[in-house]
Amino acid sequence: MALLSYREAVSAAIAQEMRRDELVVFLGEDIAAAGGVFKTTEGLLDEFGPMRVRDTPISEQAIVGATMGAAMTGLRPIAEIMFSDFFAVCWDLVVNQIAKTRFMTDGQCSFPLVIRCANGGGARFGAQHSQSVENWAMAVPGLKVVAPSCAADVKGLLAAAIRDPDPVLFFEQKSLYGTKDDVPDGEHVVPLGNARVLREGSDVTIVALAAMVPRAMKAAQTLQDEHSIAAEVIDVRSLVPLDTTTIFTSVSKTARLVTVEENPRLCGWGAEVSSLVAEELFWDLEGPIVRVTTPHVPLPSADALEDAVLPSADRIVASVLQLAD
Amino acid sequence: MALLSYREAVSAAIAQEMRRDELVVFLGEDIAAAGGVFKTTEGLLDEFGPMRVRDTPISEQAIVGATMGAAMTGLRPIAEIMFSDFFAVCWDLVVNQIAKTRFMTDGQCSFPLVIRCANGGGARFGAQHSQSVENWAMAVPGLKVVAPSCAADVKGLLAAAIRDPDPVLFFEQKSLYGTKDDVPDGEHVVPLGNARVLREGSDVTIVALAAMVPRAMKAAQTLQDEHSIAAEVIDVRSLVPLDTTTIFTSVSKTARLVTVEENPRLCGWGAEVSSLVAEELFWDLEGPIVRVTTPHVPLPSADALEDAVLPSADRIVASVLQLAD
Amino acid sequence: MDDTTGQLAAAVENAGTPDAETRLELYRLMQSCRVMEQRAYDLFMQNLIKGTSHLALGQEAVAAGFGAAMRDDDYSFCTYRGHNHTLVRGVSMTAILGELMGRECGLLSGKGGSMHLMDIDKGAMGSYAIIGAHMPVAAGAAWSAQYRKSGQVAVCFFGDGTTNIGAFHESLNFAKIWELPVVYVCENNLYMEYTPIAQVTAVANPAADRASAYGLEPVVIDGNDADLVYAVASAALEQARSGGGPSLIEVQTYRHGGHSRADPGKYRPDEEVAAWMERDPITIYRARLLADGVDESSIAEIEAEQAARVDKAEQMARNSGPPPLEIADTDLWADGSSAWRC
Amino acid sequence: MDDTTGQLAAAVENAGTPDAETRLELYRLMQSCRVMEQRAYDLFMQNLIKGTSHLALGQEAVAAGFGAAMRDDDYSFCTYRGHNHTLVRGVSMTAILGELMGRECGLLSGKGGSMHLMDIDKGAMGSYAIIGAHMPVAAGAAWSAQYRKSGQVAVCFFGDGTTNIGAFHESLNFAKIWELPVVYVCENNLYMEYTPIAQVTAVANPAADRASAYGLEPVVIDGNDADLVYAVASAALEQARSGGGPSLIEVQTYRHGGHSRADPGKYRPDEEVAAWMERDPITIYRARLLADGVDESSIAEIEAEQAARVDKAEQMARNSGPPPLEIADTDLWADGSSAWRC
Numbered sequence A, B: 001m002a003l004l005s006y007r008e009a010v011s012a013a014i015a016q017e018m019r020r021d022e023l024v025v026f027l028g029e030d031i032a033a034a035g036g037v038f039k040t041t042e043g044l045l046d047e048f049g050p051m052r053v054r055d056t057p058i059s060e061q062a063i064v065g066a067t068m069g070a071a072m073t074g075l076r077p078i079a080e081i082m083f084s085d086f087f088a089v090c091w092d093l094v095v096n097q098i099a100k101t102r103f104m105t106d107g108q109c110s111f112p113l114v115i116r117c118a119n120g121g122g123a124r125f126g127a128q129h130s131q132s133v134e135n136w137a138m139a140v141p142g143l144k145v146v147a148p149s150c151a152a153d154v155k156g157l158l159a160a161a162i163r164d165p166d167p168v169l170f171f172e173q174k175s176l177y178g179t180k181d182d183v184p185d186g187e188h189v190v191p192l193g194n195a196r197v198l199r200e201g202s203d204v205t206i207v208a209l210a211a212m213v214p215r216a217m218k219a220a221q222t223l224q225d226e227h228s229i230a231a232e233v234i235d236v237r238s239l240v241p242l243d244t245t246t247i248f249t250s251v252s253k254t255a256r257l258v259t260v261e262e263n264p265r266l267c268g269w270g271a272e273v274s275s276l277v278a279e280e281l282f283w284d285l286e287g288p289i290v291r292v293t294t295p296h297v298p299l300p301s302a303d304a305l306e307d308a309v310l311p312s313a314d315r316i317v318a319s320v321l322q323l324a325d
Numbered sequence C, D: 001m002d003d004t005t006g007q008l009a010a011a012v013e014n015a016g017t018p019d020a021e022t023r024l025e026l027y028r029l030m031q032s033c034r035v036m037e038q039r040a041y042d043l044f045m046q047n048l049i050k051g052t053s054h055l056a057l058g059q060e061a062v063a064a065g066f067g068a069a070m071r072d073d074d075y076s077f078c079t080y081r082g083h084n085h086t087l088v089r090g091v092s093m094t095a096i097l098g099e100l101m102g103r104e105c106g107l108l109s110g111k112g113g114s115m116h117l118m119d120i121d122k123g124a125m126g127s128y129a130i131i132g133a134h135m136p137v138a139a140g141a142a143w144s145a146q147y148r149k150s151g152q153v154a155v156c157f158f159g160d161g162t163t164n165i166g167a168f169h170e171s172l173n174f175a176k177i178w179e180l181p182v183v184y185v186c187e188n189n190l191y192m193e194y195t196p197i198a199q200v201t202a203v204a205n206p207a208a209d210r211a212s213a214y215g216l217e218p219v220v221i222d223g224n225d226a227d228l229v230y231a232v233a234s235a236a237l238e239q240a241r242s243g244g245g246p247s248l249i250e251v252q253t254y255r256h257g258g259h260s261r262a263d264p265g266k267y268r269p270d271e272e273v274a275a276w277m278e279r280d281p282i283t284i285y286r287a288r289l290l291a292d293g294v295d296e297s298s299i300a301e302i303e304a305e306q307a308a309r310v311d312k313a314e315q316m317a318r319n320s321g322p323p324p325l326e327i328a329d330t331d332l333w334a335d336g337s338s339a340w341r342c
Ligand SMILES: Cc1ncc(C[n+]2csc(CCOP(=O)(O)OP(=O)(O)O)c2C)c(N)n1
Pocket: B029, B058, B060, B082, B086, B089, C081, C129, C130, C131, C158, C159, C160, C161, C162, C163, C189, C191, C192, C193, C259
């Protein structure tokens, strides 16, 4: 075990996979010489050289398009889109080209590629550099969607994403970059599509993702300590494939579900999980399904305002208590 | 009353509003001289001239950006994005700029604009010209989202959208363009945010949108005729603002809900409606909430395949029957 | 300025006549495109092709010239107007017509349709129906070839209207700074769908007048002259293959028919259409071959062979049934499934 | 080629000296920018500005030259590096610093932050934090002015790195074909975030070498010479106002500090930094004014006045509290609410 930051785990995963397979290449803005604007890719240029780790112009369509073209001709490219908000400038390449081409061509080619990005709020960057768009990706058939909550998962899931034969959008939560965590030594790979039960409990299931996971854990502790409510906390980790088995098993046991998502309210991943449970596990439920989300607004910039809109541990606690009433 | 096609209702609405307000202008690809690739805008150039009805290059970012700039400086522009799939090439302007700027600037300006597009499947155009992306729009705070199911609503809702002080994405369903319908004479405006109960019933509520509305109506008839099940059918018409009052009133009465959506499964608008009901109306429900959707795949092109994936009246009937079991 | 400046211009200037075999091959390729697309038009009119279809009747010299010049393992990327670009790579005509008709024998088993033809085994890397999207993808394939040192070149076809979209700009700059082995070919047929390109473009030659913005040589040629297209294609491919980087070639041509489906193309002045019909690339080439002493019989043989080919292809496609419904949700993922949960 | 070719080059060539009042105004504007941003840097270091902030220290002559040349009702559009462009339109310094600090007195009450300054009453039409996005928006404002025959011009500032994104291309073509009254100003400060622009751009002058691709005149000027910027700005504004259409001006300049926040900018060679520090636009301009006989006292007066202004602005911003939490979900819609259901 080594203590790594969430940030360091990114380069650790990429390095692990680049050492293993020389078809893995990496491109993006300021990722090579500068080591990334979040310092997530330091050292890679030195170790792997400029043919494998390449700085690009500010041309997100070219970056993502080139990633697609490389993937369909034998490479395993990794692209960085600096902030997830910028997916909007290259969304066509992601959703209409990469996501659809295998299906449309009757499986003639596959797209072993990863697009990483810094996602989410909490850094006081304002509305165009803070949003959570994992739900945009989940809504598109043909994309796998991963969002880790800790350094060990960053390393393991990113490695798995790079090995995966399908396109994976990998959402790193920027407010977690500084958090540290024990990461297994040696090769570390965590298969996609497995949610993780972080805390067991019998009264209510709390399903969370990325930055919401530590908040859910904190809420669970408060619920236990102050209200004797035993919450089970699940880190979804991967939205596609979605581990409904783990979620359903838990809800069958607790009979109550609260989802905690950072994306704005409408059509978030929590809505999908809620609707699945409302359809397939209805008879097991003993109360409403509650969704805790950022309200349906862009993120404000001032610290006080941003803190007011992002789901907090307190808000999670309050939602569970309301459900328990 | 006049019998108009869904297609003709588009130009009728635009003409009505352009006559009324000379700040209304209209731009897009092939919309002026050619009258639109779906012939939805015929006659407008002749009546309003080339300064108000302007053909553009294939530059969707320029089209949508110019629309934004015009709206914030006193005009009321209407833009056409030919197929809704192409939102992906200008998504940044829509979601990061138009949708956020009023909020970010503390309300300094508003964006009285409409972006119309041809949405949805059924025309055998293949995966890049057939998808339903109304759920993409619903997921973004700051956009109003409208999708009419008949010519009268095309005219009335498009007129309301043009008068609305906020950005409205207006989804015309391309497979409905040829359908005809009675449209009131004279000025016709239908306020946004009102769902419409198209058929009353006490056993189950079926909530549908756009092309799924006639299918839901057909299914309701079959349910009545062959199974003596009285389905209430609601045409949502506007996803944002969402008329939860009408939907909730109906579900409170029927205690059962089926949503029918054309967008692919994950994070569709049906998930949002389902999760709202599962949270706020849980105790009124007497059975699971069922979602009928296109499966989570891109649309195939061949007629047999496309028909197999889009929700059909038969599939709606089967879903209701399963719920009634 | 770049040291390759003038290289392609010189190739155009000095374009000799290809050898006899190549010339017959050019004729054969053009003829195969022509008969296939004429048949596609008929099938559309008979409602056997549903949805839409974008023909390149009149533009065959471009597909043929590049098709003949490319190496088998080169990559080609094209648009919805890509039936010919796909066919010239050696793809089955039955599979193409079958796909247009939505039949089981279709190149994509009916899942893609007329706008998305791809045959990856032949290097036909797909047809893209969103304007400009394939331009960076082609750059990526070229990057891959460069990285793997495979000597392959990517060729990317697009229309005049495509020069005004952002992806065009990003792709050309990107290809140049990495000196990628990619050849961008702008088929300037004077129109986007119905709007004349001149009305919406700030320069006269939508591609060539922008080449210098990417450090590239401006090249405009007559795209209805198969020999010339072949010559410039050969030079550009050679430049790319030998590490000389990308190129951008504007070929002037014209579509005989409308943009798509049953569009009669009435927005085009009659004289313009007539003048271009005079410049039909196949008529011209046939006359030139004859004038250069090629036997009428070898030409007739090609014509008969392609006529028979299209008849057979149509028959086979007609005989093929609709695709099995089970495939509607397969092959989203590499494992063959479309499962999103586990 | 366009009939305006050479018009701006002529303006640069013949740029005289602005009148005395304008020159003092140019100095005042530069000085106000300088003190405000230096203070912003200090506040950032004291952690009173959270998140990020992108300073344009060293680039003040551009904001000042255009600011002085614009009509009050003209529109300006800028980027996250837009504090100065906003200030020179006559916007309150307190409101700007307050916004950077996330205070109630902020220009946007703390809802936007340093990257999104806007003051619509002053024609400061917003700061856009996604590269290139504001370029078509500025074209739209110009279209509106053209349609309303208001005589207003839109000015749009962006960086060298922005010339490689698709929106740049679409906007320039669009502006030209409609002959819109918009002036596009590329502030070439040699770097995108950390990557030198030359490394990722196919031409030497990222904007000017592409002007001809849009039928525009290529213009490159020293962006650290306030008089020159003022002259070219005046000429471009006049051209646009009189129906002569859009222009694209590349101004060469340099940021003294890093890209954002506490970036020390270490990727830049020491000599390069030193050479550009020598060319500080304010030092140069001060010396020029003195050499041209302007009283040292009037210069000192401006300096004192701006020093007092920034002190007062800082104080007022510090005294202002955090924004009321209720505004976190207001003003999504024109009715003031953020309601998505009814
Ligand atoms: C992004 C995008 N915008 C619009 C369209 C609709 N469209 C399809 S073909 C076409 C015209 C393209 O013109 P050009 O590039 O000249 O190619 P041509 O059809 O002449 O071969 C348009 C506008 C599209 N497919 N994608």
